[in-house]
Amino acid sequence: xxxxxxxxxxxxxxxxxxxxxxxxxxxxxxxxxxxxxxxxxxxxxxxxxxxxxxxxxxxxxxxxxxxxxxxxxxxxxxxxxxxxxxxxxxxxxxxxxxxxxxxxxxxxxxxxxxxxxxxxxxxxxxxxxxxxxxxxxxxxxxxxxxxxxxxxxxxxxxxxxxxxxxxxxxxxxxxxxxxxxxxxxxxxxxxxxxxxxxxxxxxxxxxxxxxxxxxxxxxxxxxxxxxxxxxxxxxxx
Amino acid sequence: xxxxxxxxxxxxxxxxxxxxxxxxxxxxxxxxxxxxxxxxxxxxxxxxxxxxxxxxxxxxxxxxxxxxxxxxxxxxxxxxxxxxxxxxxxxxxxxxxxxxxxxxxxxxxxxxxxxxxxxxxxxxxxxxxxxxxxxxxxxxxxxxxxxxxxxxxxxxxxxxxxxxxxxxxxxxxxxxxxxxxxxxxxxxxxxxxxxxxxxxxxxxxxxxxxxxxxxxxxxxxxxxxxxxxxxxxxxxxxxxxxxxxxxxxxxxxxxxxxxxxxxxxxxxxxxxxxxxxxxxxxxxxxxxxxxxxxxxxxxxxxxxxxxxxxxxxxxxxxxxxxxxxxxxxxxxxxxxxxxxxxxxxxxxxxxxxxxxxxxxxxxxxxxxxxxxxxxxxxxxxxxxxxxxxxxxxxxxxxxxxxxxxxxxxxxx
Numbered sequence: 001x002x003x004x005x006x007x008x009x010x011x012x013x014x015x016x017x018x019x020x021x022x023x024x025x026x027x028x029x030x031x032x033x034x035x036x037x038x039x040x041x042x043x044x045x046x047x048x049x050x051x052x053x054x055x056x057x058x059x060x061x062x063x064x065x066x067x068x069x070x071x072x073x074x075x076x077x078x079x080x081x082x083x084x085x086x087x088x089x090x091x092x093x094x095x096x097x098x099x100x101x102x103x104x105x106x107x108x109x110x111x112x113x114x115x116x117x118x119x120x121x122x123x124x125x126x127x128x129x130x131x132x133x134x135x136x137x138x139x140x141x142x143x144x145x146x147x148x149x150x151x152x153x154x155x156x157x158x159x160x161x162x163x164x165x166x167x168x169x170x171x172x173x174x175x176x177x178x179x180x181x182x183x184x185x186x187x188x189x190x191x192x193x194x195x196x197x198x199x200x201x202x203x204x205x206x207x208x209x210x211x212x213x214x215x216x217x218x219x220x221x222x223x224x225x226x227x228x229x230x231x232x233x234x235x236x237x
Numbered sequence: 238x239x240x241x242x243x244x245x246x247x248x249x250x251x252x253x254x255x256x257x258x259x260x261x262x263x264x265x266x267x268x269x270x271x272x273x274x275x276x277x278x279x280x281x282x283x284x285x286x287x288x289x290x291x292x293x294x295x296x297x298x299x300x301x302x303x304x305x306x307x308x309x310x311x312x313x314x315x316x317x318x319x320x321x322x323x324x325x326x327x328x329x330x331x332x333x334x335x336x337x338x339x340x341x342x343x344x345x346x347x348x349x350x351x352x353x354x355x356x357x358x359x360x361x362x363x364x365x366x367x368x369x370x371x372x373x374x375x376x377x378x379x380x381x382x383x384x385x386x387x388x389x390x391x392x393x394x395x396x397x398x399x400x401x402x403x404x405x406x407x408x409x410x411x412x413x414x415x416x417x418x419x420x421x422x423x424x425x426x427x428x429x430x431x432x433x434x435x436x437x438x439x440x441x442x443x444x445x446x447x448x449x450x451x452x453x454x455x456x457x458x459x460x461x462x463x464x465x466x467x468x469x470x471x472x473x474x475x476x477x478x479x480x481x482x483x484x485x486x487x488x489x490x491x492x493x494x495x496x497x498x499x500x501x502x503x504x505x506x507x508x509x510x511x512x513x514x515x516x517x518x519x520x521x522x523x524x525x526x527x528x529x530x531x532x533x534x535x536x537x538x539x540x541x542x543x544x545x546x547x548x549x550x551x552x553x554x555x556x557x558x559x560x561x562x563x564x565x566x567x568x569x570x571x572x573x574x575x576x577x578x579x580x581x582x583x584x585x586x587x588x589x590x591x592x593x594x595x596x597x598x599x600x601x602x603x604x605x606x607x608x609x610x611x612x613x614x615x616x617x618x619x620x621x622x623x624x625x626x627x628x629x630x631x632x633x634x635x636x637x638x639x640x641x642x643x644x645x646x647x648x649x
């Protein structure tokens with residue numbers, strides 16, 4: 001579904017990605033784990049066309065989308081739940097969800113809203129509340145629900161566990177699994193919480209300094225002693 | 238105690254430094270020509286007042302926000318505000334016919350309404366889309382000059398020129414919007430301020446077309462469906478007084494102009510209220526909240542910003558052509574940066590995005606100074622003081638609560 005070939009990009013003269021090859025197949029959850037500054041977020045952003053790739057290709061469902069403007073890319077069945085959630089704080093939950101459906105057919109709105117609220121019943125209770133008054137976990141739910149409102153085939157999730165209590169993280173990851181399994185949405189997940197991410201993912205990649213250092217199935221990577229030493233021990237369970 | 242005193246002393250020092258050149262010297266016409274005389278007692282007064290004021294503010298400052306005990310906001314504030322809106326509209330409709338309403342009052346109300354309309358127009362750009370525009374008066378000027386020039390060159394009537402003036406202003410909004418697209422926040426303010434000044438300077442210097450600093454005089458007054466408001470109608474027209482069998486009075490035109498700007502302002506308000514519920518309007522607000530999130534949702538920020546700029550400018554253009562037809566005379570002096578600042582102050586004091594807040598702020602900032610003309614040179618001091626007090630009392634503006642555009646019941 002999504003294929004990255006020799007992707008390079010960065011900010012100004014600073015290069016953040018040094019040739020990434022990666023594939024996400026239909027129906028999969030693929031995760032990218034790695035330390036701060038490894039280039040995970042940049043990778044997701046480059047897929048969305050901001051920053052533009054300086055070399056290499058992004059191919060979505062056979063179509064080269066490398067050079068497209070962000071707002072065109074985001075209309076091709078990709079949705080992005082950005083790092084730090086970035087919900088609209090002064091707008092209500094319902095308005096946030098409406099914004100998520102900005103590019104979708106308005107005829108779907110009611111059905112999509114119901115689907116999103118079934119997934120996150122908590123949001124249903126808070127529809128008239130302003131986004132900024134939600135708790136961190138609820139804001140993350142809203143960010144994911146908002147991304148789903150455009151009926152994406154591929155969902156890019158950037159650190160959904162950021163700053164959340166362990167119990168909430170577990171709940172969010174449960175829902176991500178549901179979105180993938182029951183709604184057939186392909187997911188590319190960027191995470192620092194390697195333990196949860198790898199347990200959830202079909203396949204995983206470890207990023208180090210803008211390159212992919214290790215790849216394998218989620219279970220393989222979880223069992224890898226090097227990964228345990230670097231990313232898991234201490235932070236796990 | 239030492240902290241506040243030091244702070245107040247510092248403020249007094251700044252005040253003295255400012256007052257010295259502004260108040261401290263005075264040119265005296267004496268036998269030997271102009272000489273400089275000192276008025277240092279005034280400087281001392283200024284410094285003393287600032288010291289006392291600052292100290293008082295610091296000591297009582299904690300009390301200030303709680304001092305004026307506002308009624309607690311009712312559960313459905315939106316409803317109350319809607320009722321207030323209807324009440325204000327009804328009042329505005331009957332105002333010219335009230336017993337105490339003389340020509341002077343209606344004239345001042347017209348002036349306030351111009352600023353209400355400008356505030357509502359700028360609110361689209363600043364309050365909804367969050368683009369800090371300090372050059373809004375440029376579009377007001379474009380509207381005014383569009384009408385004046387079209388009317389004088391081609392003899393077009395006000396009613397033909399009004400939409401054209403709006404269109405021209407919107408086009409200028411698009412053109413001036415482009416350089417602003419890549420900028421954010423404070424930088425937008427600086428660039429728009431510069432663009433606003435450019436327009437004024439062009440108007441001032443393009444003598445052949447705009448008349449330069451002399452401006453344009455004898456601008457055609459508007460008619461009501463071909464009925465003139467002059468004492469004697471031009472060839473082939475009838476006067477308003479004749480048609481309705483009234484005795485001619487200059488008040489008719491004043492009242493007509495009042496209703497004209499009321500209609501234009503209400504149209505602006507209606508437009509804003511409607512568009513907030515449409516995808517474009519929602520995208521403006523979302524863009525104000527978080528541009529990156531907007532992009533990740535597939536929204537094209539370029540289109541959203543340009544549409545806000547152009548539509549805001551359009552309403553300024555309408556207001557500008559009304560201004561031109563009301564005054565009958567325009568010159569670049571009416572379109573200085575000060576005007577932009579006042580309009581922006583109206584939007585900010587009103588609470589960024591609140592329609593009724595803007596009405597209140599316009600009444601305060603434009604209406605009060607007009608009524609307090611007796612204060613003469615202290616007028617602007619009162620104006621500045623009022624602004625400082627409002628910001629201390631309600632830092633987010635008079636009515637800063639944002640009404641949601643959709644509620645649970647509406648969504649189904």
